[in-house]
Amino acid sequence: MAVQFPAQAVGGAGGAKAILHLMPEKYEQFVKGPSLEVDVKSGATAEGLFTFSLCFSLLWVMLKGPKNLILQIWLVKMATVGLAIVGSGYTGPSMNPANAFGWAYVNNWHNTWELFFVYWIGPLVGAVLDARVFKILFPPPETKEKKA
16 A cells, blocks of 8 residues: 555546646647536535446446446546546535646646645545445345355
């Protein structure tokens, strides 16, 4: 974990820089990363709900959904795109703190505790709640002990 978080943050910043570097100049105004369009509490709640929904769909598709890999990928991508479209009016949903950090680094944004609350704490709470809810709704199968 001590290496994973910084590596994801560096990857998020590198990805955002690469997108801006490769994007033609006439389209750069359309690519800005996540941006808070509502108050802080609503934004954190929205990010938490978007992350919860994304994680739930990912877990369901991979563990309980169809066995066809192409269909699994398509379902996860449709969930991601759907949540991005729905969330565009709230937070320009990041649903991933590393993604939010990358755009914040590139644009010199999100340097306040309020936006840390929205783009880091909201998704963290959403992901943890999702893991708990998924485990309650779909408990893992019981393992039988073999007698020697």
